[in-house]
Amino acid sequence: MLHSRLSGLAHPEMPQVRAKIAEVFQDRCQTAFQSFGETASAAMQAWSEAAAPPQNALDLWRDVSSYWIDFNQRSVLFWDTLRQRGNNWLEHEKEGKPPLLHFDWEVVADAREFERPANYALVRIVPPPGTRIDPNKRPFVIIDPRAGHGPGIGGFKQDSEVGVAMEAGHPVYFVIFFPEPMPGQTLADVSRAETKFLQIVRARHPETHKPVVVGNCQGGWAAMLAGALDPDLPGPIVINGAPMSYWAGNDGENPMRYAGGILGGSWPALLASDLGGGLFDGAYLVDNFEYLNPANTFFGKYYTLFSKIDTEPERFLEFERWWGGFFLMARDEIKWIVENLFVGNKLASGQAEWSEGRTYDLRDIKSPIILFASLGDNITPPQQAFNWVADLYPTTEALKANGQVIVGLMHENVGHLGIFVSGRIAKREHAQIVDLIDYIETLPPGLYGMQIEDVRADGHLQYDIILRERRVEDLQALQKYHRKDEVPFEAVTQASQMNSSLYEQLVHPLIAPMVSPAAAQLARRMHPLRVQRWALSDLNPFLAPLAPWAEFAKAGRAPRQETGPSAAWEHWLATMTSASWDLFRDLRDASVEAVFFSTYAPLSIAEAEAAPALLPAKESLRASKSVQEALSHIDEGGRMEAIVRMALLLRKIGPEQRRLSTIKQVRELVGHDVGLLAIPEDEARKVIRTQSHIVDYEPERALTGLTKLLRRADDRKSALAIFDNVATRIEMTPGQRALLEEFRQRLGGEDRTRARAAVPPRPQERENRRRSRSDARARARQ
Template identity: 65%
Template sequence: MTDPRIHEAAAAAGLPPLFQLQARIAEVYRERCASAFQGYLDATLEAGRAWTEAVKPAAPAQALGDAVTYWTDFAQRSVLFWDTLRQRGNNWLAHEAAGKPPLLAFAWEMVADARRFARPVNYALVRVAAPPGVAIDAEKRPYVIIDPRAGHGPGIGGFKPDSEVGMALRAGHPVYVVIFFPEPVPGQTLADVAQAEAAFLRLVRERHPTRGKPVIVGNCQGGWAAMLVGALDPDCAGPIVVNGAPMSYWAGNDAENPMRYAGGMLGGSWTALLASDFGGGVFDGAYLVDNFEYLNPANTWFGKSYNLFAKIDTEPPRYLDFERWWGGYFLMNREEIRWIVDNLFVGNRLAAGAAEWAAGQAFDLRAIRSPIILFASLGDNITPPQQAFNWVADLYPTTEDVKANGQVIVGLMHESIGHLGIFVSAGVARREHAQIVDLLDYIEHLPPGLYGMKVVEERVDGVVRYDAELREVQVEDLQTLQKYARKDEVPFAAVDRVSELNTAAYETLVHPLLAWIPPEVGAVSRALHPLRAQRWALSDLNPALAPLGPLADLVKGHRVRRDETGAWAATERWNAAGIMAGLDFYRQMRDAAVENLFYTVYGAMSVVAPRTEEAAVAAALSAEEAPALRDALGRIAEGGFTDAAVRAGLLVARRGRKERRLSHFKRIRALVGDDVGLLAMSADEAAQVVRRQSAIVEHAPESAMAALPALLRTAEERRRLLDILDRLSAELDLEPDQRAMIPQFRDLLGPSPEAVPAPEAAPARRKAG
């Protein structure tokens, strides 16, 4: 977990593995403490320099005027600040009284209410109405967006006009959102929820029999929910977009992802069961929100409020809109939170194929045949990129395995945005989500493989334009995200075993004593939760706040604003920066201590009592073992014009640049899309053609080229293909090696009889190397 020299020195000294591990843990802790202290010094020194540069000598009258103006502004800001918190409380009460409806920025209508299903759950499917000026194209595939049920209510995917919902609507797609209600149906399970969401998907498919299956977009917890639906009903699932979703729960890096240690430090899933029992059999989503708040005390305890206070003239509308969603806490059944914690947070069983939705029936992510887009951010400390991507390596250990299974996986990485920004940032919506929507129109025509996606920004005539660039990568490239080649995930298996023991003891000894707690007691305890209490206590329910509204109106009419360049304003910023730096220092020291304790305890367990059984991770398939690949290689000389055109295009593409632009795909479709024939097929048929021909070109390129005449049995078909290649050569910026292939095609497909008999299939030859 640190400089390899420490490990080497310990090993050279002949220390046993446990002592070597302890030496490494101690060194990491020392480095983290030193880094935290240095960060605190740097932040405070920078704040001091900014204050020194801002404060200039002033005449007494000027200094007095600055002080009077500042403190008048300070008093007015204080009134407006507390009035904003009062409005937040009133909004919270109104939202609660309305039943906490989804906070979509668009009109919507109910399509299906799963509370009326044979196996009822508190979910529903709604269709979003297109805003004025936006036309929906009936030929375009629909979108189904699944928002996270992780403490908050639905609506985050359509929180603003510039959002996932907004981008899909502007592109002309029908859009549906899977919503949920505050109270779970008694007895519902995660399996029931997945079955209901699969039923929603089938309903959308029936309502829109378009060329392509519905696109599923899952945000955070909704991301793994979307994957579960795709595995449960792959025949109805189209491309799946997974935004900021934790799929490999043990993954992460030290000093970056403190949330992954929570299960171990709490002793496993028994604490979630305890909270559910005190809640009268239901789990309060406010506890999950508390976990998020815990991650960044500087923002929770000071930064968020100070930002409102400092920008009180402009910030309240944005603050109140966000707080309406952030303060809406939803509930789960005891069975639901237990399944989530046991199978995902602690057990990490999803990628291993051990997360069961019924006895003996596990979710198999390999059953998903649709393309998958993964969107994560390096600035996300809730769902780090390792948790978003590592499941790919668990499921498909080699790149060859991804291709042999005909799977297309695209990964998109943001450099800095935080977890919530992935869903709510208007800039991310216009940049990343808009490009994702664009790419989904072409994704079934990509050859199988793993791709890295990058959004390229260009300025043309003063107008900013975005383009998506794809580059094929290897599964092994995912190791660049890891500091320790995933060896730091080993202790989490010990957490799983400890959790099983603690949970069994809790269920046997404690749960029977708490089962008598009635739902009414749980409702009272939820009302008194600090996150709720701070809202209803600062509302019109509090008679002490009655004067705030009229006083705030008076202040707005007589506003005095401070001099931002004055000494008092600079001093305020200096003090605020110092408080933030101190709280950040506390967070870093706290997280370092927690991480140190985690590895000290569970790392030792892993060394002393190593796990004997391994997770049931699927093994890589060789080319000879993959049925689809064997079938493709046995049909090199079979097919028609579309197969030949796709094969020729792939043969040319493999000699070109590794990076491919979305604008390049659009240009090719505009030039020859109608002539190739893929657009006349269903999305599944088109994807099957591309998969088959890409497998042939990947593994037997020479045979693929030689067999082209067998696929084009008439002179007319050969002329059509050569015409397509000539048009592409004339209009596209091809590499020299690609242009050199055009004469080869012309020699191979030159004058021929009007009808060409189909020869026997040539034996497939594997690609060299």
């Protein structure tokens, strides 16, 4: 391995590689300056249009004086809002940083009391007055991210994941966690605790379907770990903005993925844990998020507050209360996360161990999975949310052979936090996900794209879901370089292992004994993110006059100065300040990216030239255990299996997209007649999975074998009646109608034969029917 990396340094293509890195760097710098120039020009144009010169000195005096009064009042109210933020932070710390849920809750199970304790608890969300919960509906279990902040983001407001699930009548449970980990706590202990929570929820709702598990951001991979640890526990799994494939992304768009390489791997997290007395401070993770957008961190959010001081403080204080709640992790936890996920990217490859010699295998998960990501998310870009699918299942056939159903939903522009906290997203995307849950388990294995369509009905805005079957190979469209730019991250992993080994042997034994718990706590108090809160609070005696001044400013509040030369000057200055920070960010990210690839690309050039792994052929997948087991039962089953097979054959030659409204209509018509709704969901999914394999790999035998499944005349008659009923209500393609006619020919019996013999078809009609049946059979074989 070392020889191959060193040989890469002298590789004949190295000059071209370095030249390409330099070229990309120059292009990005040029683009950054060009963007800054365009913003500056637009700002100057807006200023010149808005700042019309005053007619006389009196107009100038009025503009300046009124603006100055407004400016000073806003300044007092602005600093008083920051004082309130500090007081809220102190109060939250004093209360022990409880979950910031909008809803009342009660503790169901406390994992701190488990045999292997963890600082987690399961709570039941108490429905607000007027909210009616249907005891027959499956429960929801929402897992919030433990990524520096405290729990509550999934139920931050009424219009949230918690709110839309309860509005649909589902019981809702929430997984919270406490500020400090239990002594010796590991990530495996957390996974065990969460699987125990799912067991408890199932025991509390024995008459309903398995619980839906919703994971937000890092709570998403936590949900997947729990599902892999005990696949029989969860129902559908929904992961929102969850990073699963950490190396993925595109240059110029996702700078956070380079952090591990620039810092040399996992050793900084170990150092931070040792300086924290064995605890990792979540404020460091929040720093990473703020690092991405310095314009907003250092100016944007404060100027928004300042410019909208009459309406913005409530929203600002509510969000900052959550944003400033920094939680801790155990050293072993953050070490596992960084080495296996952030740097190692081992989860999708099945190399992430939860105990010695035992790894999480995501292919063990049999529950349907819904992925929600956004193109506007620069913390968890869509590549990180989706690429693990292609890592586990290199082809669509491999995904289907494993019997997995994965539905992907992509938003165009919402940011990372907007996925969880936006009320608009909750009422549209999350509400439709909840609506889909009851029907997703009837989908045959495959990858589906989910699209939400706005529908106007009786003057009201409603939504419909469109599902289109996709191919795993289509995920390459998210990548600029077909994932070749991920190869250098292999070198980062090797460097990280070496650096962390040296740190553990040489540095850790010296630093760890020197840091007392009191010193570690003091160091956490002095973190800049905490200082900016407690320093601007009532603890600061110099801020004592702020409260009465703010009351005085509110009492005499002048109208907001929106026009005139002075206001135009303020808008120009704000625009240029943000643009300057954006220029700094773009130049910084371009430099970091260039340094990363200049450092690690030469070390990984040998791997980049390695032959790509051969994709499994369909014939080899046919030999897989699940497919062979399904094909061995091709002539076994009864009426329910036959109806499912007929539906899958019709679907195979039907339109590419399916509407949820149509699926609902079909269930209304014939759902209870099929029999799937009367059996447990695991058995129903197994029936669908088995028949799907049969239809995919042996379509002709699937068609001819229907007579063996429907041996009784009344079963054949009722099966045909079901599809005749659907055909009269649901629009079918000509191919589907021809195949339905083929079903009638094979299953119609003697009565239908005599009826047809009484009125013989014309020669042309016979020929048309023959061609239609032939075309339908041919398409079914494809």
